[in-house]
Amino acid sequence: MSDCELIYTYDGTFDGFLSCVFSVYENREIPRRISETKNLQNRLDCEYKHITTDREKSDRVYASIRDKISYRAIRNVFYAFLSDKPNKERLILDYIRVGYQYGRRVDNHLLLNPVNFVVSAERFVRGEAHRMLGFVRFSELEQGVYYSAIQPKNNVLPIIAPHFAHRFANMPWLIHDRGRNLCLVHLSKNWYITDVAGLPALKFSDDETKYRKLWRQFYKTLEIKERHNEKLQKSFVPLYYRRYLTEFY
Amino acid sequence: MDVFDKLTILSGAAKYDVSCTSSGSERQNKADGIGSASKCGICHTWTGDGRCVSLLKILFTNFCAYDCQYCVNRSSNDVPRASFTPEEIAELTINFYKRNYIEGLFLSSAVLKNPDYTAELLIKTLSLLRNEYKFNGYIHVKAIPGASPFLIERLGYLADRISVNIELPSEQSLASFAPQKSKASILAPMKQIRSSIEESAHSLSIYRHAEKFAPAGQSTQIIIGATPESDRKILTLSEALYRKYSLKRVFYSAYVPVGTNPLLPVAQPPLLREHRLYQADWLLRYYGFNADELLDEKTPDFNPIIDPKSNWALAHLDQFPTEINTAPYEMLLRTPGIGIRGAQKITAARRAHILDFEDLKKLRISIKRARYFITCKGKYADGIKIRQEYLSPLLLAEKPVAQYGQVNIFDMLPKEETAKCLTAN
Numbered sequence: 001m002s003d004c005e006l007i008y009t010y011d012g013t014f015d016g017f018l019s020c021v022f023s024v025y026e027n028r029e030i031p032r033r034i035s036e037t038k039n040l041q042n043r044l045d046c047e048y049k050h051i052t053t054d055r056e057k058s059d060r061v062y063a064s065i066r067d068k069i070s071y072r073a074i075r076n077v078f079y080a081f082l083s084d085k086p087n088k089e090r091l092i093l094d095y096i097r098v099g100y101q102y103g104r105r106v107d108n109h110l111l112l113n114p115v116n117f118v119v120s121a122e123r124f125v126r127g128e129a130h131r132m133l134g135f136v137r138f139s140e141l142e143q144g145v146y147y148s149a150i151q152p153k154n155n156v157l158p159i160i161a162p163h164f165a166h167r168f169a170n171m172p173w174l175i176h177d178r179g180r181n182l183c184l185v186h187l188s189k190n191w192y193i194t195d196v197a198g199l200p201a202l203k204f205s206d207d208e209t210k211y212r213k214l215w216r217q218f219y220k221t222l223e224i225k226e227r228h229n230e231k232l233q234k235s236f237v238p239l240y241y242r243r244y245l246t247e248f249y
Numbered sequence: 250m251d252v253f254d255k256l257t258i259l260s261g262a263a264k265y266d267v268s269c270t271s272s273g274s275e276r277q278n279k280a281d282g283i284g285s286a287s288k289c290g291i292c293h294t295w296t297g298d299g300r301c302v303s304l305l306k307i308l309f310t311n312f313c314a315y316d317c318q319y320c321v322n323r324s325s326n327d328v329p330r331a332s333f334t335p336e337e338i339a340e341l342t343i344n345f346y347k348r349n350y351i352e353g354l355f356l357s358s359a360v361l362k363n364p365d366y367t368a369e370l371l372i373k374t375l376s377l378l379r380n381e382y383k384f385n386g387y388i389h390v391k392a393i394p395g396a397s398p399f400l401i402e403r404l405g406y407l408a409d410r411i412s413v414n415i416e417l418p419s420e421q422s423l424a425s426f427a428p429q430k431s432k433a434s435i436l437a438p439m440k441q442i443r444s445s446i447e448e449s450a451h452s453l454s455i456y457r458h459a460e461k462f463a464p465a466g467q468s469t470q471i472i473i474g475a476t477p478e479s480d481r482k483i484l485t486l487s488e489a490l491y492r493k494y495s496l497k498r499v500f501y502s503a504y505v506p507v508g509t510n511p512l513l514p515v516a517q518p519p520l521l522r523e524h525r526l527y528q529a530d531w532l533l534r535y536y537g538f539n540a541d542e543l544l545d546e547k548t549p550d551f552n553p554i555i556d557p558k559s560n561w562a563l564a565h566l567d568q569f570p571t572e573i574n575t576a577p578y579e580m581l582l583r584t585p586g587i588g589i590r591g592a593q594k595i596t597a598a599r600r601a602h603i604l605d606f607e608d609l610k611k612l613r614i615s616i617k618r619a620r621y622f623i624t625c626k627g628k629y630a631d632g633i634k635i636r637q638e639y640l641s642p643l644l645l646a647e648k649p650v651a652q653y654g655q656v657n658i659f660d661m662l663p664k665e666e667t668a669k670c671l672t673a674n
Contacts, residue, residue, distance in 0.1 A: 108601040134293040138348045167285045211344050221261045223296040226505050232299025
């Protein structure tokens with residue numbers, strides 16, 4: 001066993017991850033890594049164990065973190081899980097373990113690696129999600145559906161969904177995460193996230209060009225030329241995010 | 250004239266109003282409506298000058314009866330003029346909003362005919378948006394100075410934020426450049442707005458569904474550098490506005506030369522001065538400073554090469570160093586180089602560990618500036634051993650310092666103060 005590393009595999013969902021946490025405590029073992037099945041590189045010197053997602057187990061872990069550590073902790077765990085950081089699962093597991101040790105004061109232990117990781121990953125994800133609230137650009141399609149493409153670094157769709165569902169409650173709309181091929185769909189007051197391989201060619205409504213033109217003109221007019229400051233602008237709208245922003249293309 | 254040209258003229262005319270915040274209101278979307286307001290505000294993009302765009306910022310009209318010399322829309326200025334109709338504004342707002350271009354509308358106006366007539370047009374526009382289009386997004390409206398109190402009252406109930414611009418920070422300046430305005434005509438609506446906000450807050454505490462009057466509060470704008478007022482005068486004014494009028498924000502706008510009056514400056518906008526005022530403004534609102542701590546009669550203006558907080562710290566070296574492990578939160582906030590987030594991280598982390606400089610690094614708190622003012626476990630940072638080296642070039646030759654950019658804070662100190670600072674401990 002000593003030269004054989006234990007690796008958990010799971011389906012990549014948050015429930016799947018929490019089921020892994022359940023198994024850690026159930027089997028009293030700590031895997032070297034927890035890895036999404038599809039990212040797996042099989043190595044001979046490792047022992048692989050696939051953890052099947054079990055809603056009942058994940059709900060128990062969820063409630064336990066919330067009640068025994070803190071509401072903030074379960075939020076940290078969820079947000080950090082949505083980040084794109086490598087090896088996040090194992091670090092989050094360590095955070096949970098530290099959390100059970102210290103209870104609700106866990107976030108004071110910023111100098112411990114897993115806490116530091118989770119707290120900063122949470123901040124990174126929250127920051128990008130907030131940015132996306134502003135950077136989503138809907139286009140009106142022929143059928144009256146509003147479509148938007150984004151490409152965030154983290155998987156922010158579950159975080160931004162309630163905001164848009166509340167704000168545009170009576171509109172059918174889609175937010176398409178191009179990097180992950182996920183689509184947030186809002187139809188008849190319900191939203192869900194689904195995988196999409198590709199979308200059919202989009203046909204825009206007649207008004208679309210007009211309002212894009214108006215928006216670009218408004219944006220252009222708004223700058224005070226005497227105060228031009230590209231560096232400052234770049235720090236707020238990094239080039240990475242400009243691809244899908246109407247005013248930049 | 251089509252909407253495209255109107256938008257060009259009337260957004261171009263509104264852009265000198267710097268306020269573009271959408272924060273402070275938590276308006277909920279109601280049944281069959283569109284939109285909501287987010288408590289923390291959302292920026293949707295940033296212009297080439299680095300200013301945030303969160304609202305559709307336009308004037309209703311730029312036909313103006315007034316002739317304020319500092320203003321691009323003054324009646325004597327030869328610029329193209331236009332007016333929107335309430336329907337055009339509502340259409341534009343809704344369609345921009347649906348595409349998530351904006352958080353809402355910022356509606357200001359020149360004074361068309363007279364203040365009451367203008368205010369009524371604004372009310373008509375906002376009612377159309379709120380009642381016909383069921384728009385629950387953010388609306389910031391300008392109270393037209395001189396309009397009847399009951400019209401301002403109506404505006405306040407339709408908007409999330411209502412503001413009156415002071416523009417020029419003294420009575421004399423107003424008299425010389427904005428003859429139709431007076432201190433009284435500006436302060437009267439501000440007073441009225443304040444009491445309406447208080448009343449509304451009071452009735453809300455009794456009746457849950459009481460109507461909200463300007464839930465995001467009021468703000469104002471002061472033009473910097475058009476008239477000779479000192480920074481001290483401006484900052485004292487801001488402080489009074491925050492305290493007496495419970496303003497949410499005072500905005501500072503470096504004067505961009507748009508006037509032709511020979512008494513107005515033609516130079517580039519004083520951006521650095523504006524920046525210093527904003528820094529000081531934050532010190533007032535979030536860091537527990539008073540205006541007269543930052544500036545006094547002897548030094549009525551901010552130092553262009555050193556930020557207000559460091560400036561204060563250098564004048565109060567007796568209160569330093571700050572011991573990271575024991576200093577109260579308030580003192581951490583007063584330490585140069587440590588901000589709100591840094592202070593919060595320190596107070597959280599030190600409950601669990603005794604902090605050292607290495608730990609600060611791990612918490613990602615930069616001590617580039619703070620290291621001269623802090624100790625960990627009673628010791629200064631290692632780099633501070635080279636304190637002598639900071640001193641010597643200063644003693645050898647008076648180096649001219651660059652006007653802009655980061656400079657070492659010790660470069661511009663009087664010598665005896667530097668010596669005092671460096672030998673302290």
